[in-house]
Amino acid sequence: MDRRTQWLRGVLDLCVLGALARGESYGYEIAQRLEAGGLGVIAGGTLYPALLRLERLGLVVADWRTGASGPARKYYRLSDDGAATLRSAGADWAVFVGNVNAIMEVP
Amino acid sequence: MTADDWLAALSAELRRRRIDPAGPVGEAAAHLRDGGQDPLEAFGPPAAYALAVVAGLRDATPRPRGPSGEPRLRATGITKRYGRRTVLNGVDLSVHAGEVVAMIGANGSGKSTMLRICAGLLSPDSGHVRLGGTVGYCPQNGGTSDFLTPDEHFVLVGAGRGVGRTEARARGRSMAAALDWADAPRAGQSRHLSGGTRQKLNLILGRLGDPDVLLLDEPYQGFDNGTYLDFWQQVWHWRDAGKAIVVVTHLLNELDRVDTVLDLTPGRAR
Numbered sequence: 108m109d110r111r112t113q114w115l116r117g118v119l120d121l122c123v124l125g126a127l128a129r130g131e132s133y134g135y136e137i138a139q140r141l142e143a144g145g146l147g148v149i150a151g152g153t154l155y156p157a158l159l160r161l162e163r164l165g166l167v168v169a170d171w172r173t174g175a176s177g178p179a180r181k182y183y184r185l186s187d188d189g190a191a192t193l194r195s196a197g198a199d200w201a202v203f204v205g206n207v208n209a210i211m212e213v214p
Numbered sequence: 215m216t217a218d219d220w221l222a223a224l225s226a227e228l229r230r231r232r233i234d235p236a237g238p239v240g241e242a243a244a245h246l247r248d249g250g251q252d253p254l255e256a257f258g259p260p261a262a263y264a265l266a267v268v269a270g271l272r273d274a275t276p277r278p279r280g281p282s283g284e285p286r287l288r289a290t291g292i293t294k295r296y297g298r299r300t301v302l303n304g305v306d307l308s309v310h311a312g313e314v315v316a317m318i319g320a321n322g323s324g325k326s327t328m329l330r331i332c333a334g335l336l337s338p339d340s341g342h343v344r345l346g347g348t349v350g351y352c353p354q355n356g357g358t359s360d361f362l363t364p365d366e367h368f369v370l371v372g373a374g375r376g377v378g379r380t381e382a383r384a385r386g387r388s389m390a391a392a393l394d395w396a397d398a399p400r401a402g403q404s405r406h407l408s409g410g411t412r413q414k415l416n417l418i419l420g421r422l423g424d425p426d427v428l429l430l431d432e433p434y435q436g437f438d439n440g441t442y443l444d445f446w447q448q449v450w451h452w453r454d455a456g457k458a459i460v461v462v463t464h465l466l467n468e469l470d471r472v473d474t475v476l477d478l479t480p481g482r483a484r
Contacts, residue, residue, distance in 0.1 A: 134241055135248035151245045152257040152266060155238065159270030171240075178244050181237070 111147060118200060119157050120166075122146060124185060124193040127167060131184035134158065158183060166192055217246045220253035220260055227264035230443055238267045283311025284346065286427045286458035287332060291341035294327055301327050304341070307476055309427065309458040314449060314471075317462045319478030325462045326354060328478065329429050332460065347426025347458075348375075354431040354462075357416045360405035364390065364398045364415055368422065375423030382422060389418045392448060394441050410436030417445070421452075428452065428459045446471075 115122070126132065126140040137158075138149045161167045166189035173179045185193070215223075221243055225235040242263075246253055257263045287309040294302040301324040309315050317325050330336040332343055333351040358367060365383050372382025390398035393414045404412060417433045434445050450471075452459060461472070 133244070135245050138245075138249075150256055150258075151242060151249075151251075152263050155241055155245070156266040156270035159238075159267060163271060178247060179240060180244050181241050 115146060115149075119149070119153065120161055121193065121196050121200060123154070123157055123161060124166060124189050125197070127183055127185045128190065128193060131182050133180040133182050137183070161189070165189075215254060217243070217253050220257070221246075223260035224257075224264060227261050228267065230440060231264060231268055231447075233264075233268060233271065283313065283456055283458070285310050286346045287343070287460070289328075289332055289341065289343045292328065292331055292338045292343070293340045294324065294331065294336075294338050302331075302338070302478070303480075305476075305478065307332070307460070309460055309474075311426070311456045311458050312453055313473045314453050314459045314461065315474045315476055316472040317460055317476045317478065318464065323478040323480065325478055326431055329431050329460065329462055333429050345427060348423065349427045349429065350420040350423070350425035351429045352417050352420030352431060352433045354435070355413070355416075357419060358404045358412055361403050363403055364401050364418075367404065367415060367419060371419045371422050375425075377423050385422060386418050389421055390414065393417070393444050408436070410438065410441070413437065414441070426457060428457055430460065431462045432464070433461070 122141055122144075123137060126137050126144070129140065132140065134151070134155055138151070138154050141149045141154075158167065158169075162169050162183070165186055167183045168186050169181050169183045171179050171181050221239055224242065225239050228235040228238060242253075242257060246256065249256060258266075285308055287307070289305065289307040292302050292305045292307075293300065301322075305324075305328060307315065307317075307328070317328065319325050327336065329351070331338050333349060334343070334345075335351070362370065364386065368382045368386030369379050372379070372386070377385070387399055390396065395411060395414050398415075401407060401411075404415060407415065413433060413436050417430070420428065420430065420433070434442050437445060449459060449461065453473075
């Protein structure tokens with residue numbers, strides 16, 4: 108497994124919350140938002156189990172909708188808990204990244 | 215593998231794990247339509263993806279529960295010697311209604327002997343067994359008759375447990391279907407069955423008559439992986455129905471899900 112994939116594993120749930128902070132969406136589009144954000148291709152096999160976990164934890168809420176055209180899709184949006192988690196864990200992550208950068212800086 | 219084949223396989227894997235496939239399959243189908251990718255590339259093999267879905271849906275593995283029901287089987291100070299060799303030395307075991315006990319231990323540590331003593335098929339040299347209810351026993355092998363069909367087995371064993379002909383056949387067939395053996399009614403004499411299928415029959419016979427205590431001696435030998443999962447699903451189902459269950463096993467991956475582990479390896483704490 109390459110290093111990027113390993114990094115992403117630890118923060119994928121936060122990245123998904125971040126993607127949903129830009130507005131409600133369905134799985135395939137969330138994957139595209141993450142990819143456009145420079146995170147690389149997110150396989151469905153990774154994304155949907157993460158969405159199920161976030162839904163179980165109450166950080167996102169979901170409902171099925173049939174569009175005017177095309178198949179039924181499951182739409183996800185951030186819950187209040189999800190927004191709060193994104194704020195606090197996002198701040199923790201920023202501190203962590205700062206510390207990692209500092210320690211990797213060659214003196 | 216086409217997308218439809220992959221989705222059908224995922225659906226079967228989820229059903230096997232008692233998950234309603236509609237949601238996860240619908241979502242994966244929409245994703246594959248949108249992206250037009252190879253399902254194996256986007257999601258991996260159906261069985262592996264089903265496991266990931268289960269992990270997403272459930273809070274880790276179900277936590278073992280403490281004994282809740284009344285005691286169904288209590289064996290105290292069981293000692294058994296074969297010649298000079300002491301196989302069991304003062305072993306205690308108690309199993310309550312709604313409890314699953316895994317009996318583990320090295321080869322020759324007396325697991326089958328202990329189970330046979332609990333079933334009343336063998337006398338201990340000392341110690342005693344008290345049972346509160348009816349007992350079903352599934353031996354490691356044997357237990358089936360070569361020249362009888364599965365239906366004839368159901369009727370014969372049912373009769374011994376006070377279950378009528380028609381009902382014994384119906385119950386046997388429905389348990390067979392739950393173990394991925396739906397064509398049991400059309401099977402011939404059991405000598406023509408594969409080892410794994412014979413073992414399914416063996417397990418069903420142990421369950422006929424709905425006994426309160428189930429003693430299962432490595433009942434899944436020869437099962438394919440799918441049937442093995444079906445078997446454990448059945449065990450959890452029986453537990454929820456208040457049965458007291460002892461499973462002799464050497465496979466450790468289910469141990470975190472059982473309620474109690476009895477290790478018969480000499481020198482281990484009991």
